[in-house]
Amino acid sequence: MSGIYVKDLIKVYHDPETDVRVSALRGLDLFVKEGEVASIIGPSGAGKSTLIKILCGLETASGGSVYIGDTNIIELSEKEMQTFRFKNIGIINQFVAQNLLPNLTVEQNILLPLKMRYASKQRARKELEELLSALNIERIRYNPVTKISGGEAVRTSIGVTLAKKPKIILADEPTGQLDTANTNNIIETFKELNEAFNTTILVVTHDLRFRNAFNKSYIIRDGRLVGVNVEMDRSELDFLIKPQESSLQSVIDSSQFVRLPDEVYQTGEFKHIVEFDIHPSKKFSILFNPNDKKSKNH
Numbered sequence: 285m286s287g288i289y290v291k292d293l294i295k296v297y298h299d300p301e302t303d304v305r306v307s308a309l310r311g312l313d314l315f316v317k318e319g320e321v322a323s324i325i326g327p328s329g330a331g332k333s334t335l336i337k338i339l340c341g342l343e344t345a346s347g348g349s350v351y352i353g354d355t356n357i358i359e360l361s362e363k364e365m366q367t368f369r370f371k372n373i374g375i376i377n378q379f380v381a382q383n384l385l386p387n388l389t390v391e392q393n394i395l396l397p398l399k400m401r402y403a404s405k406q407r408a409r410k411e412l413e414e415l416l417s418a419l420n421i422e423r424i425r426y427n428p429v430t431k432i433s434g435g436e437a438v439r440t441s442i443g444v445t446l447a448k449k450p451k452i453i454l455a456d457e458p459t460g461q462l463d464t465a466n467t468n469n470i471i472e473t474f475k476e477l478n479e480a481f482n483t484t485i486l487v488v489t490h491d492l493r494f495r496n497a498f499n500k501s502y503i504i505r506d507g508r509l510v511g512v513n514v515e516m517d518r519s520e521l522d523f524l525i526k527p528q529e530s531s532l533q534s535v536i537d538s539s540q541f542v543r544l545p546d547e548v549y550q551t552g553e554f555k556h557i558v559e560f561d562i563h564p565s566k567k568f569s570i571l572f573n574p575n576d577k578k579s580k581n582h
């Protein structure tokens with residue numbers, strides 16, 4: 285009921301004021317089965333946060349389909365999506381502090397959603413104890429959340445999310461600010477929680493320490509998948525994630541997006557509209573490029 289199935293997902297951001305278009309996702313496919321824990325690794329700008337926002341309905345898609353369980357969330361109205369998110373999806377925000385209420389203690393933060401969930405105080409308390417123990421934060425339960433470490437804040441934040449009993453947890457760069465020991469600890473925590481609660485978990489990150497950590501590891505670059513679920517060493521990952529600087533080849537995919545090599549893009553000073561002139565010999569030239577003084581004077 286709560287797997288994540290994404291097919292040909294396209295997202296083009298359009299700023300009507302400047303008329304600039306950015307294609308953040310260019311035909312992305314993704315398959316996370318119910319109860320799986322998966323990571324998507326990619327460099328900054330790859331489209332990771334965009335994907336998370338679309339999955340939880342905070343951004344609309346420009347094309348493609350996104351199923352969560354049996355529901356194609358792209359077809360839901362804003363109101364329906366809100367209800368759907370509330371019932372099914374827990375989000376661990378990139379900026380962990382934003383998940384926590386600063387005036388409250390660790391325990392109070394986690395107890396809040398539990399109290400909303402259960403009329404019985406005893407039931408809420410019982411689950412609080414379970415969560416504190418599962419996340420190994422009993423020691424700091426009475427600390428205000430402003431007085432805990434980065435790793436503890438991430439674990440508390442996971443606790444708040446879990447207290448809402450979501451079927452799916454989406455985490456955006458949860459270990460961005462953490463050192464290796466704490467990152468490994470969070471990776472283990474996600475695995476344990478996945479086993480204990482059977483929650484489907486998707487973590488997006490630029491952190492290579494997540495490679496091979498879970499059931500599935502996807503690699504994303506320029507809004508597309510470039511690798512799946514393979515045991516890769518550092519050099520293989522670098523090869524997939526980094527753009528090839530020297531290549532002057534372009535790729536056109538079925539959605540007709542073209543990624544120009546950076547060198548061509550910069551030299552040509554292309555904007556999003558460029559007109560070409562095709563000669564009968566099939567050679568072509570640029571007829572109009574709004575950024576280029578020469579063609580403007582045509």
Ligand SMILES: Nc1ncnc2c1ncn2[C@@H]1O[C@H](COP(=O)(O)OP(=O)(O)O)[C@@H](O)[C@H]1O
Pocket residue numbers: 297298306307308326327328329330331332333334335
């Ligand atoms: N609201 C927005 N408007 C315009 N462009 C955006 C917006 N959000 C993200 N982008 C662009 O979309 C691309 C992907 O961004 P993002 O999803 O944040 O990537 P990541 O999380 O992997 O760093 C980037 O080129 C970014 O500049």
Ligand SMILES: [Mg+2]
Pocket residue numbers: 332333334
């Ligand atoms: Mg991001």
